[in-house]
Amino acid sequence: MIVITGPTGNISRHLLPLLLESAPAAGEELRVVVRDPARLPDAVREHVEVITGSHGDAQVVDRAFEGADAVFWLVPPDASLTPDAYCGFTRPAAKALASHGVGHVVGVSALGRGTPVADHAGLVTASLAMDDLIAGTGVAYRALANPSFFENLLEEADSIREKGVFADTVDADRKAPLVAVADIAAVAAGLLLDRSWTGTDSVPVLGPQDLSPNDLARIMTEQLGRPVRYERQPLDDLHTTLVGYGLNEAFVRGITDMKRAKDDGLDAGVARTPDTASPTTFEQWCARTLKPAVLS
Numbered sequence: 001m002i003v004i005t006g007p008t009g010n011i012s013r014h015l016l017p018l019l020l021e022s023a024p025a026a027g028e029e030l031r032v033v034v035r036d037p038a039r040l041p042d043a044v045r046e047h048v049e050v051i052t053g054s055h056g057d058a059q060v061v062d063r064a065f066e067g068a069d070a071v072f073w074l075v076p077p078d079a080s081l082t083p084d085a086y087c088g089f090t091r092p093a094a095k096a097l098a099s100h101g102v103g104h105v106v107g108v109s110a111l112g113r114g115t116p117v118a119d120h121a122g123l124v125t126a127s128l129a130m131d132d133l134i135a136g137t138g139v140a141y142r143a144l145a146n147p148s149f150f151e152n153l154l155e156e157a158d159s160i161r162e163k164g165v166f167a168d169t170v171d172a173d174r175k176a177p178l179v180a181v182a183d184i185a186a187v188a189a190g191l192l193l194d195r196s197w198t199g200t201d202s203v204p205v206l207g208p209q210d211l212s213p214n215d216l217a218r219i220m221t222e223q224l225g226r227p228v229r230y231e232r233q234p235l236d237d238l239h240t241t242l243v244g245y246g247l248n249e250a251f252v253r254g255i256t257d258m259k260r261a262k263d264d265g266l267d268a269g270v271a272r273t274p275d276t277a278s279p280t281t282f283e284q285w286c287a288r289t290l291k292p293a294v295l296s
Contacts, residue, residue, distance in 0.1 A: 001029045006034075011074065071104075086123075104197075109130070109202070112267065146179055150207075154290065160294050169263065172230050174213070183205060207277070208279060216282065222283075224286070
């Protein structure tokens with residue numbers, strides 16, 4: 001039995017089809033934990049067991065983890081969760097993992113462990129603490145150590161369409177790894193289906209190459225057939241904008257601290273090797289995903 005949390009989110013949307021394709025032949029049953037089962041595609045609902053509720057709720061995870069052999073875990077991108085609340089959200093699950101004797105957990109986390117900025121990196125620092133909490137239960141644990149996602153640029157689709165501009169807070173020439181969420185899902189599926197691994201470790205998923213914002217602008221210009229340029233946003237301006245949207249002040253500080261740490265090399269602590277690289281290029285992702293969103 002494999003339990004998937006956040007099944008309607010960015011990563012799990014790609015993970016579920018992979019598991020549905022391979023799990024039956026491997027003798028695996030699938031169970032999902034979801035607040036609103038109506039958001040699941042019909043093709044998914046028909047082939048999984050559904051536990052309704054939040055996976056931050058003790059009673060929900062107690063039901064969900066009963067009889068489970070493996071769990072795919074992530075803290076949802078909820079602006080009501082402050083960085084300090086990451087471990088609070090995860091603590092009921094950690095207790096249920098131990099009480100039900102779950103053997104393996106694959107969690108969505110972040111790059112940065114062991115870097116000089118890891119202890120003051122906002123949401124990333126919270127993710128690393130979450131990893132420690134899960135590992136402390138005694139399960140075999142693999143933390144998917146991810147950089148920023150290509151998919152974050154979808155939030156810029158309107159600006160790219162209307163003004164030919166996308167914004168972030170990092171230096172225009174700072175190269176860093178970036179990854180497609182489909183590649184993260186593929187790594188997670190492999191770990192969940194082949195549970196021959198033991199102990200605790202991180203699994204970096206680094207994409208095929210490091211790219212700077214200026215690199216992204218050049219590639220988007222080529223792929224979209226229209227000029228796209230990068231505009232660097234001061235961290236103070238980002239903070240003011242996000243608070244103006246009504247977001248929790250502590251959550252916003254977690255974002256800006258993370259952004260500052262990324263500009264100081266948070267994602268540069270792991271070398272890319274054949275084991276840490278993932279296949280989807282930014283060019284491929286632009287053609288498949290960003291271009292339809294911008295040109296629609």
